[in-house]
Amino acid sequence: MKSKEDSWERFLQVMEDALGKPTFETCLKFSILKKINNGKAVIQVSSAFAKERLETKYVGIMKDTLQKIYDSPGLDLALEVDENLLPTRPDLPEQMEFYKQEQDDIPENSLDPRYTLESFVVGNSNQFATGAALAVSRSPGKVYNPLLIFGGVGLGKTHLMQAIGNNVLARKKKARVVYLSTERFINEMIDAMAKKKIEKFRKKYRTVDVLLVDDIQFLVNKEFTQEEFFHTFNELYGANKQIVMTCDRLPRELFIDKRLSSRFEWGLTADIQEPDLETREAILRKKAEQKGISLPNSVIHYIAERVPSNVRELEGALLRVLAFGTFRRQPVNTELAQEALKGIIPEGREQIPTVEKIIEKVASYFDIKTEEIMSDRRDRRFAYPRQIAMFLSREITNLSYPDLAKKFRRDHTTVLHAYEKISTNLHDISVRNSVDNIRSALKVS
Amino acid sequence: MRIICDRKKLEVATHNCMKAVSIRSPLPILSHLLFDVEDGRIKISATDLELGIESYVETQGSVEAKKDEKRSFTAPAKTFSDIIGQLPDGEVILEVSEGQMKITSHRSEFSLVTLPSAEFPIFPRPEGASSLTIDAGTFKEMVRLVLFSCASAEESRAVLTGVLISVNENKLTMVATDGRRLAQIERIIDQLFPGKESRVVPQHSLTEISKLLRDDDKEIEISFGEGQIFFSIPRVFLFSRVLEGEYPDYRTLIRKDYNTRAIIDRLMLLGAVRRVMITAQERINPGLIKLSFKGDGLEISSNTADLGRARETIQVAIEGEELNIAFNGKYMMEVLSNLEIEQINLDMKDPHSSGVISPVGDDSYVYILMPIRIKDEVYA
Missing domain, CATH: 3.10.150.10 (DNA Polymerase III, subunit A, domain 2)
Structure with a gap:
């Protein structure tokens, strides 16, 4: 007879293979089998996020595996949350000081109190990121550090990040939470350098408990700022302080310096995808509710269908419809919505962007010149965007390979090769993310 | 004006002033030395406005000067000091006229451009202080x-x-x-x-x-x-x-109360701390060493996760309770290497309060150092 521990170890091993390492480590690694009797197993997991994720996706396979390993067909399974299961890093040594830090050196948090987790609409597209945000705000510095939220424009990165800050403050009033845009970080740094107060600047950001930095893609091509940010990052990380960052793509696509990108992706990288129709409807309902207005389902459905991706545009469309109603003194219905959104959002079939337009967007996304895409240069910096441009052109326009080859001033087999290469690599999150982002920039889905 | 000095004495006086010369100042005059000829001596001055130094060198023989000739002049400090440093020992003759300074010694002759001495900042004086x-x-x-x-x-x-x-x-x-x-x-x-x-x-x-x-x-x-x-x-x-x-x-930081007093041979402690410091290279708190006072021994140890550890026990006399505490070893080394006495007292209250180092039987010097707070089990 095998011991209980052996079986549990075996179960964990099977699950690690089944779930994949990242999911296993976030959801099951620290869990324990609380009891197994009367045809029921109770497993304790380390976070509510883990529980939810396991329940929605993996409960079936978990049950099957348990039944097999413990040889008890029909075994039922229940999950419980015990946050104490998470290993906390040991308290680090701290050099004590005579005099306390001056109070005025603590930066203001500049959080917008309206951005909370409660007001964030959770759907399939952002469930993972929301779970991570919740876990981080409950035990900052201990679970996922750093947390990197990435996704396209207007999908709620900033909302989620600020919600972490607000949630931390709600739980611990005296926590030093700082939210700032990367742009502000850069400006303050340059200012401090000009005034020769760089040491003060350093201290300011190196004494916070939770640092929220928005849009780190702006650090690209700013070597010196990267360096300073890197040091601040290391110091906070070393002191177990929570760091949350947002970015519109994966850092490894962004930074040449591997040291930087690998640091950014050290902790947990959570992506926010474009919301599906259902989520878009939920977002509209929530927004309308916040404004104290009830909207007929047909109108919500109409707007959600017309605005395909961006949450910010979704909100804009809703406001427009509502304003139109107030202005006309008419009840809001589908006809009114149609009229309000006429001209703003293409009716029916969308306009197909030209190959030139696609090349332009790809170039601007990768921060290179359109001529460089058209050029013969074969460095990966140019070749990869070129392939993406060819792939998107093939997908979006209805042009044939020979036609496309002419547009790109290349052989048609080159275009064919590029298309196939990107298609087969679409499972790679960074490739898919680039493609999706450019698609949304082109306003096609 | 013609002045004669001994090269060695002139070099010493010039060298004294060089620390106050500001080589890269936007004010050219601050990169110059000011010479004031007084009775039987020259006063050499330099300042960067934060710090000013005046030094004296005696003159040989009498100073030849025209009637009403100004008795002060300047010279570019770095160049002047280089020249004086290179000349062979013996007499150096300084001749000043019309914005020029001529330096002659043996067969060498230099001519330097000077600046108007009136531009040189006026030295503050301790009058009335x-x-x-x-x-x-x-x-x-x-x-x-x-x-x-x-x-x-x-x-x-x-x-x-x-x-x-x-x-x-x-x-x-x-x-x-x-x-x-x-x-x-x-x-x-x-x-x-x-x-x-x-x-x-x-x-x-x-x-x-x-x-x-x-x-x-x-x-x-x-x-x-x-x-x-x-x-x-x-x-x-x-x-x-x-x-x-x-x-x-x-x-208020200078405490007199303690629960543990250790009387330690200074050089023995310094040597032990120096050795143990070799493996105190943790990224956070480099220099962290642990001190464990027990019986009549003091164990000093350090540990760096991916490097190694060290331990050394020395004999000490302990009054009061046994205690574990952690300090930055660098702060200990600095005080121990500067004190020139045989034995020191190290007074401590608990692992989270400051430790006080002073020479045995002498309370005119105190060195207070804050500990590094670590978890108790780390001492195990």
Whole structure:
């Protein structure tokens, strides 16, 4: 007879293979089998996020595996949350000081109190990121550090990040939470350098408990700022302080310096995808509710269908419809919505962007010149965007390979090769993310 | 005007002033030395406006000068000092006229461009400032025993980058702290100072005045001016700007109570700390060493996760309770290598309160260092 521990170890091993390492480590690694009797197993997991994720996706396979390993067909399974299961890093040594830090050196948090987790609409597209945000705000510095939220424009990165800050403050009033845009970080740094107060600047950001930095893609091509940010990052990380960052793509696509990108992706990288129709409807309902207005389902459905991706545009469309109603003194219905959104959002079939337009967007996304895409240069910096441009052109326009080859001033087999290469690599999150982002920039889905 | 000096003496006087020369100043005059010809000697001055040094060199024979000729002139400091340093020993003749300085010695001849001496900033004088006189060796010792505790130049609290020098009746005190450790030394002076004075003096100025003091200098005079402090020994006069701002109240930090007192041989402790420090290279808190007082032994240890560990036990006399505490070994080494006594006391209250190092039987010097807070089980 095998011991209980052996079986549990075996179960964990099977699950690690089944779930994949990242999911296993976030959801099951620290869990324990609380009891197994009367045809029921109770497993304790380390976070509510883990529980939810396991329940929605993996409960079936978990049950099957348990039944097999413990040889008890029909075994039922229940999950419980015990946050104490998470290993906390040991308290680090701290050099004590005579005099306390001056109070005025603590930066203001500049959080917008309206951005909370409660007001964030959770759907399939952002469930993972929301779970991570919740876990981080409950035990900052201990679970996922750093947390990197990435996704396209207007999908709620900033909302989620600020919600972490607000949630931390709600739980611990005296926590030093700082939210700032990367742009502000850069400006303050340059200012401090000009005034020769760089040491003060350093201290300011190196004494916070939770640092929220928005849009780190702006650090690209700013070597010196990267360096300073890197040091601040290391110091906070070393002191177990929570760091949350947002970015519109994966850092490894962004930074040449591997040291930087690998640091950014050290902790947990959570992506926010474009919301599906259902989520878009939920977002509209929530927004309308916040404004104290009830909207007929047909109108919500109409707007959600017309605005395909961006949450910010979704909100804009809703406001427009509502304003139109107030202005006309008419009840809001589908006809009114149609009229309000006429001209703003293409009716029916969308306009197909030209190959030139696609090349332009790809170039601007990768921060290179359109001529460089058209050029013969074969460095990966140019070749990869070129392939993406060819792939998107093939997908979006209805042009044939020979036609496309002419547009790109290349052989048609080159275009064919590029298309196939990107298609087969679409499972790679960074490739898919680039493609999706450019698609949304082109306003096609 | 024609002046004759001994090269060696001229070199010493020039060298004394060089530390106050500002080579890269936007004001060209600050990269020059000022020469004032007095009876039987030349006064050489240099300043970067923060620090100013005057030094004297005697002249040989009589000074030949026209009637009404101005008795002061300047010369580019670096070049002048290089020339004097390279010349062979013997007489050096300086001839000044019409914006030119001619230097002749043996077969060498140099001609330097000078600047109008009126452009040179006027040196502040300690006139009317109260002053005291102290044995030069004692002064040098005081500076040596506190200087290393100053905060580094990057410190945001500027006042901590300097040394607090204060006088109260017949007691002179120097204090330096960087917020993690503090050194205080007191000495009795042979005179009654009228009232109280205190100034915070930049580290750099004290380093320079200490270097200028020679073993044969008997006394140094300190004058407390408005925004300035002056030091004078017969050969050299130095002024320094003082640091603005209020020095933190340090007196409350000096504790007299303790639960554990260890009496330790200074050199034995210094050697052990030095060795154990080799493996104290953790990224956070480099230099962290653990001290464990038990029975009549003190175990000193360090551990760096991906490097290795060290342990050394030395014999000590312990009064009071056994105790575990962690300090930055660098802070211990600095004080131990500067104290020139045989045995020290290390007084501690608990692992989260400061430790106090002082020479056995002498409470005129105290060195207080804050511990590094670590979890208890780490000592195991």
